[in-house]
Amino acid sequence: MSTATNEGRGGLLGGTAAGGAHDGGATPEGALLPSAEPVQLVDPDGRHSTDERYLLPDGEVLLEAYGRLVAGRRINDQANALVRQGRMAVYPSSHGQEACQVAAAAVLDAQDWLFPTYRDTVAVITRGVDPLQVLTLLRGDWHSGYDPHEHRVATQATPLATQLLHAVGVAHAAKLRGEDTVVLAMCGDGATSEGDFHEALNFAAVFHVPVVFFVQNNEFAISVPLRNQSVAPSLAHKAIGYGMPGERVDGNDLAALLAVLGSAVRRARDGGGPSLVEAHTYRMQAHTNADDATRYRSADDVRRWVPKDPITRMRTYLRSLDLLTDEKEQSFADEADAIAADIRKGLNTEVTVNPAELFEYVYTEKTTQLREQAEQLREELARDAAGTPAAETKAGGR
Ligand SMILES: Cc1ncc(C[n+]2csc(CCOP(=O)(O)OP(=O)(O)O)c2C)c(N)n1
């Protein structure tokens, strides 16, 4: 069983998170094509499966990343509970997709940028952003609770695929400035049908910018299954049409994700240009709390993915190496509980919001429409405060 240490450039997991690709003798055309099957390094039974091109990350790296998986699951479940208690407006959970979340953050260095979607809360937290600041957005009282520049994490994007273009712009700028910055841009399977996805990939390839597109294929775009979204051999195959390499990876295999994403990031950093990684995973829960998944898929469909869970397989593997001891498990569980307790405390604290701030900080100078809307809101709030019926005020007639 191999636990070879791969070369890496650092990142959240202490410098060796990224697995390495072997130097291959593939032709350029062949090198663009994804593997026939998703890359897997640890199978669902927790056994190491050998891959010709990717080395298994070091055991200590996997152990630390496993701790992040446990914390990620706890954050997902805590956030879901807080939605049910009315403390948060909405939470698109990544329950079952935590390996993708952890790996996306772990393969980046401090000077890199992460562009997440609404579902990538755990990735943002794994990158080092305060969980409470992250969840502020989903409580609905502020546009975004963290400073994107401080953490080099863009705000979580709800409009599908728009963040991919922003990511390419940042990568392009970094290249022009000669900065050592790689950008990792996340999106879902559904987002690959957006025009912005096409524009982002094409621009990135033509301008050869250091960006990794990371598609989490969880087989659904709300109620739309993948088969109604694309008939391409895989989403990773789309990369070749733009002239960049695509790769497929088991999205519930933390080790494979670290190896494949790490290799793509290293390639971008070394001037190799953009690439696309598709992770095959599954959305174990509904799209959000506002969605009833039983209307479009059966419980059996979901049950089939339970044995592939990213946490259980990594746990079994690390246990088999005697790296994950009882004490270590307890300390990971305690850390996860502490994060969840902080989240509960923070989100159970009432905050006073100033609705007028809705119109601030968007533009340096407000547009005419924003000024009008701000004035309308001010009048409505004043009317409410005075208990005056709407018809008696100027704004109320609009
Ligand atoms: C431009 C745009 N069109 C439509 C929507 C509505 N919408 C929100 S989430 C979603 C599904 C996205 O699916 P996918 O990209 O697979 O991401 P997942 O939710 O599965 O993580 C849609 C259509 C949106 N947010 N933005």
Ligand SMILES: [Mg+2]
């Ligand atoms: Mg999806």
